[in-house]
Structure formats: structure tokens, C-alpha cells
Amino acid sequence: MHMADALLSPAVGGTMWAVTAGVAAYSIKKVQNELDEQKIPLMGVVGAFVFAAQMINFTIPGTGSSGHLGGGMLLAILLGPYAGFLTMASVLVIQALFFADGGLLALGCNIFNLGFYTCFIAYPLIYKLIIRKGYSTGRIFAGSLLAAIVGLQLGAFSVVLETLFSGITELPFSTFVLLMQPIHLAIGLVEGLVTAAVVAFIWKARPEIIEKAASGEKLGGLPIKKVLAGLAIVAIITGGVFSWFASTYPDGLEWSMLNTSGKEELEAPDGIHQTLASIQEKIAFLPDYSFKSSEQEVNTGAPETEEAWPAVNAGTSVSGLIGGAMTLLLAVITGLIIRSIKKREKASAV
Secondary structure, eight states: OOOOGGGSOHHHHHHHHHHHHHHHHHHHHHHGGGOOTTHHHHHHHHHHHHHHHHTOOEEETTTTEEEOOOOHHHHHHHHOHHHHHHHHHHHHHHHHHHHOOSOSTTHHHHHIIIIIHIIIIIIIIIIHHHSTTOOOHHHHHHHHHHHHHHHHHHHHHHHHHHHHHTTOTTSOHHHHHHHHHHHHHHHHHHHHHHHHHHHHHHHHHOHHHHHHHHHTOOOTTOOOHHHHHHHHHHHHHHHHTGGGGOOOSOBHHHHHHHHHHSOSSOOOOSTHHHHHHHHHHHHOSSGGGSOOOOHHHHTSOOOOOOOOSSOOOHHHHHHHHHHHHHHHHHHHHHHHHHHHHHHHHHHHHO
């Protein structure tokens, strides 16, 4: 559900950049009291896992569409809403800048759509409500499933509203929304099941991680090296190998666009859109999670061949490994900067 710049007007894109920056600033302020030497590496490793997981599109049977894990609910459950939102922002910034996944103008929308609804609405109002009577496998499963579905439904509806307010006439509201919501309901169901499985596993291995995230406490001296190692290994295998098995069908947003306008992608207008596209093209060294094609390869005129599945591709593996490492690094740096700000505030108050 990564929006391209062509789906947005500069006014809507800029407004959502400002709104998202405000949510991030609020999260930085609120998260300061719960960040410690244990939680910062957890942010990085879980962020790397979400980056890798988002590379794997799964087929939605009978639709000709696919979906991928959003990850916002998983981040909120394991890290808390504030650290979860900031980690989601790290994932999407790395994807947009270096892999050309989602536009630069649309980055504010993408962070908001995938991070805000899950971390600040579905997590506190649904997940925490269901598990408030105590943790159990059944409550974790029900809370994760329902919250993930609702969070993705809100995110999908937000995409429709953002295109409506942008005046994208190729995507009329009624048709677009009637396609977006059902397909993302199916995607949300799969995401909920995956989220529930991961959370249940971590709850059995180290329940304090989830409990402390819910109460906004520091992890303290909690031993989490095994959890970190396990998530890191899964992230490496997912990004390096499992990414070959991603579905070749268009994702839920592309499928909805195709069935609404007849196109999976819309042409971006001149001006700020083309300027940002040019910047992104220069920065993204692994566009679409693969090596850049040389000018000669692009202009051969040879007919396109059908993509093989699984797509055993060194570029995909390198993208998964480098992208995961970059996300880990950015999330950790973000955490360290926030801790540094907190220490300076304490020192100045003395």
C-alpha cells in the first residue's frame, strides 16, 4: 500500500508531510521515558524484520491480486505505539530513498497510513482492550487479528480520501473505495494471522517485552539477546531468500487502480512531481529491490519475457540484506539521538 507521487497533489502531499512530522515529533517526546539500552536495538531488529517481510507479496486467491505485511501492528505490540511509529517511519524512509518504493511526495502519506492508524488507533483501542483482562494465546491471537484488520482498513480508506482530495479523476471515489476496502480486508486477515503468530511466539519466549511495551516501561535488565538473535536471523533469511517467492501479481492498491482506471500506475504531472522523481532516481541505488539496469539493457528493444517464479535474483537478496541493515541502523540512530536529547534535558534541568 505504498502510494506513488502521481496519486497526490502537492497540497495534499505537503499537508500529510506536515501532519506526519507532527506525529513523529509527538512520538519522540513521549518515547523518551521508555527508551533504554535494551529497547533501542530491539527497534532496529524489529524494523529490519518488517522491512524484509514487506518484500514478500502473498497471493490473494481468486483475485489476481497480492498483499504484503504492513507491520505497523507488530511494531506497536513489540515496541509500544511511539517507538513503533518511529520505527515504521525508518522502514518507509529507507524504502523510498534507496529502493524507490513509494514516492517522496507521498512519503508523509505512506508513514501516516501504515503507522498512525495501527499504532495510535487500532493498538490502544482494539488490541489493548482485548488483552486488558490478562495475556493468553487466545487473547493475543484475537487482538492481533482484529486490530491488524481494522488498522489496514483505515489505512486503505485514507488512501482513497487522499486521492479524492488530490482531485485524481481517474480514480472516482465510489468505484475506488469499493475495490480498495474488500481487497485490503483479505490482506488484513493474512497480516493479522502473521502478526498473531509472531507475537504469540515472542510472548512465550519473553512475555515481558510485550507487557512492558503495553505499559510504556523500560526493558531494564531484561535479557533479550536470544529474541534479538532470532528476529535477526529470520530477517536475514526472509530478505535474502524468502523474498524470491514474492507473488508477481499487483498488490492491493495497484489492483484497485487497475480495475478502476485500467492502469496500475498513473502518469505523474510535470513540476514538483518530476523534480522529486528525478531526485529519487539518483538516490535509489537498488530501485524496485534489484540492481539498476544499464542504458544498453533498457534500450535493446527485446520483447519482455514473463517473470519466473520463484524469482531467484541476486539483486533481490542484496536488497533484502542491505535494506534490512540500513533500517536497523536508522532505527538505532533515531533511538540514540532521542536518548541523547533526554540526557541533555536532564543535565540542563539540574
